[in-house]
Amino acid sequence: MFVERAQIGEATSQERRDNAQPDSRVLGRVIQCDGARATLAAYAADGSAATKGLWTVGRMVSINLGDIRTVGLVYRIETPTMDWIEDGLNPITVHVELIGEVRDGEDGKPLFDRGITAYPHIGAISHRIRARDLEAVYDLAGRRALTIGQLSQDHKIEARIAIDDTLNRHFAVVGTTGVGKSTAVSLLLRKAIAARPDLRVLILDPHSEFSTAFPDHSIRINTHTLDLPFWLFRLEELVEVLFRGRDAVPEEVDLLRDLVPLAKQLYRNPTGAVMRRSTDASGITADTPVPYRIADVLKVIDERMGMLDTKNDRPLYRSLRTRIDSAVNDPRYRFMFGSRLIEDNIHETIGKIFRVPHEGRPITCFELAGLPSEVVNSVCSVLARLAFDLALNSHGKLKLLVLCEEAHRYMPADHRLGFAPTRHALSRIAKEGRKYGCYLGVVTQRPGELDPTVLSQCSTVFAMRLANDIDQEIIRSAIADSSASTLSFLSSMGQREAIAFGEGVATTMRMKFEYMAPALLPGAAKRNEADESIDEIDDVDIASLVESLRSVTRPLAPSSPQPSFGTPVDPTRQAGESTPRNPSGPLFGAASDQERPRRRFDDESFRRLYE
Numbered sequence: 008m009f010v011e012r013a014q015i016g017e018a019t020s021q022e023r024r025d026n027a028q029p030d031s032r033v034l035g036r037v038i039q040c041d042g043a044r045a046t047l048a049a050y051a052a053d054g055s056a057a058t059k060g061l062w063t064v065g066r067m068v069s070i071n072l073g074d075i076r077t078v079g080l081v082y083r084i085e086t087p088t089m090d091w092i093e094d095g096l097n098p099i100t101v102h103v104e105l106i107g108e109v110r111d112g113e114d115g116k117p118l119f120d121r122g123i124t125a126y127p128h129i130g131a132i133s134h135r136i137r138a139r140d141l142e143a144v145y146d147l148a149g150r151r152a153l154t155i156g157q158l159s160q161d162h163k164i165e166a167r168i169a170i171d172d173t174l175n176r177h178f179a180v181v182g183t184t185g186v187g188k189s190t191a192v193s194l195l196l197r198k199a200i201a202a203r204p205d206l207r208v209l210i211l212d213p214h215s216e217f218s219t220a221f222p223d224h225s226i227r228i229n230t231h232t233l234d235l236p237f238w239l240f241r242l243e244e245l246v247e248v249l250f251r252g253r254d255a256v257p258e259e260v261d262l263l264r265d266l267v268p269l270a271k272q273l274y275r276n277p278t279g280a281v282m283r284r285s286t287d288a289s290g291i292t293a294d295t296p297v298p299y300r301i302a303d304v305l306k307v308i309d310e311r312m313g314m315l316d317t318k319n320d321r322p323l324y325r326s327l328r329t330r331i332d333s334a335v336n337d338p339r340y341r342f343m344f345g346s347r348l349i350e351d352n353i354h355e356t357i358g359k360i361f362r363v364p365h366e367g368r369p370i371t372c373f374e375l376a377g378l379p380s381e382v383v384n385s386v387c388s389v390l391a392r393l394a395f396d397l398a399l400n401s402h403g404k405l406k407l408l409v410l411c412e413e414a415h416r417y418m419p420a421d422h423r424l425g426f427a428p429t430r431h432a433l434s435r436i437a438k439e440g441r442k443y444g445c446y447l448g449v450v451t452q453r454p455g456e457l458d459p460t461v462l463s464q465c466s467t468v469f470a471m472r473l474a475n476d477i478d479q480e481i482i483r484s485a486i487a488d489s490s491a492s493t494l495s496f497l498s499s500m501g502q503r504e505a506i507a508f509g510e511g512v513a514t515t516m517r518m519k520f521e522y523m524a525p526a527l528l529p530g531a532a533k534r535n536e537a538d539e540s541i542d543e544i545d546d547v548d549i550a551s552l553v554e555s556l557r558s559v560t561r562p563l564a565p566s567s568p569q570p571s572f573g574t575p576v577d578p579t580r581q582a583g584e585s586t587p588r589n590p591s592g593p594l595f596g597a598a599s600d601q602e603r604p605r606r607r608f609d610d611e612s613f614r615r616l617y618e
């Protein structure tokens with residue numbers, strides 16, 4: 008028989024003590040059980056406080072088996088007769104999914120276990136779950152926990168995640184546009200950096216909205232402040248840029264594979280005889296991240312075009328030269344071709360991007376909005392690769408989280424889309440990063456378009472509202488069977504609400520993220536600007552809009568001439584040179600020039616570095 012072991016003050020025991028309240032109104036009885044699910048017979052709520060919200064979809068109930076209380080989640084209710092009696096008791100059938108069991112520990116504290124050891128018998132009594140049992144269901148059992156919101160079912164109970172497991176085993180936030188993904192992520196990150204001071208975060212931010220969410224904890228890097236020399240790019244990344252994201256001509260790529268190592272040798276040994284082969288004893292390949300000059304690549308191309316034996320290849324050389332020229336002269340690519348970074352101070356740039364030392368700002372918002380899409384691909388690939396290599400070589404000292412907003416862009420399910428090296432670099436983090444302290448956070452509104460292997464590596468998922476059937480199906484297949492019916496709520500969840508499941512939570516939970524002050528929402532600054540200028544629509548400066556399309560700024564006063572669109576960047580000014588030959592040099596290097604003292608390294612000292 009039903010044994011109430013509750014402490015004083017618990018709803019159920021009060022209900023039982025209340026003689027005016029017959030048990031039949033607040034209790035249900037098991038009439039069917041199939042191992043994963045059970046059906047209860049009960050009576051519909053009569054409007055009294057005790058029965059309010061008792062049998063509703065999404066509620067947890069407890070089935071009392073004496074020592075053990077089986078916890079179930081209501082996923083469907085109906086009247087067996089499909090009828091309603093106005094004055095009198097209305098019998099209802101309640102379908103619940105069994106999610107685990109609670110038993111009292113030695114100290115009387117309830118303990119939850121996901122497995123079911125004893126199944127409910129027919130006639131077992133079910134009732135509203137006690138608050139303490141509900142807390143036990145979501146208890147993280149000593150793991151370092153962060154409160155990120157409240158349970159949807161009971162706002163008094165905090166929704167807590169185990170931060171170490173959430174990060175270490177990667178996480179994903181999915182949901183249709185506008186449900187609060189970016190806000191949820193910024194909330195998570197805000198709490199994560201407070202709890203884990205060793206954590207560094209790199210946000211690949213395609214809409215440039217995250218810097219407002221962390222005004223005191225982040226730095227911004229955008230096209231104007233980025234300085235990522237082309238020689239850090241691997242051949243395939245460089246090819247993506249040179250061919251503007253289109254299919255590359257394999258013969259030209261082969262030539263480049265041959266030319267780049269030569270240029271690297273020329274950089275190291277400008278006067279000495281360079282072996283005219285792509286590989287020599289030094290083992291430098293097209294992918295080795297050592298500096299070289301584009302001017303040397305062009306020089307070798309010109310030399311080869313003049314040779315008799317390359318007569319047949321001449322058109323290939325010519326088209327490759329044109330490609331390189333146009334990329335080098337394109338103002339949108341200045342961040343890579345105008346760079347004057349040499350190997351000896353590249354660590355400052357890398358240190359700045361990955362926040363080592365972090366100087367109180369462990370988050371980097373890498374704003375990709377101004378970059379052409381083929382450059383976004385290559386830059387993301389370089390960054391993801393560097394993140395992994397840094398974490399790997401730091402022997403676990405550096406903990407890096409790479410957060411990909413709109414992740415379906417870099418890791419699309421359709422392998423013909425997207426950029427293979429970016430996908431490889433990110434999936435390498437997804438597959439092996441955990442072992443070296445490199446973590447992945449994935450945010451997407453289209454889980455159906457995201458590479459399924461990446462999603463399957465994300466052990467904690469926050470699924471927000473998803474309207475699309477395919478997307479829902481993807482998430483349903485990612486979740487363990489026993490909590491699958493929770494996902495039937497996916498299409499009907501409110502803003503800020505999410506179903507959290509996986510390693511980072513004790514049990515699949517439907518929760519609501521904490522409210523964030525409007526000033527701290529991602530993209531808050533942009534929204535404010537737009538609101539302020541809403542009455543001044545005629546004042547839009549179309550000239551400056553057009554200029555920003557050209558990716559160049561308006562010419563300044565003659566005293567500080569700036570390059571205008573189409574002005575070639577001096578191709579001879581390359582990695583390793585400390586003073587620009589052309590005073591109207593690229594803009595982006597200016598700020599960083601002042602920030603850090605640059606040492607001049609001639610090729611002699613470089614040679615010594617290698618020898």
Ligand SMILES: Nc1ncnc2c1ncn2[C@@H]1O[C@H](COP(=O)(O)OP(=O)(O)OP(=O)(O)O)[C@@H](O)[C@H]1O
Nearest residue numbers: 183184185186187188189190452503520521522523
């Ligand atoms: N936790 C929250 N606290 C306060 N407001 C929120 C919260 N979450 C969402 N909002 C509101 O919802 C709006 C949209 O949120 P957000 O930009 O995070 O959505 P999103 O899912 O990232 O959208 P998109 O897919 O377009 O990027 C916010 O501007 C804010 O007004």
Ligand SMILES: [Mg+2]
Nearest residue numbers: 185188189190
């Ligand atoms: Mg967003």
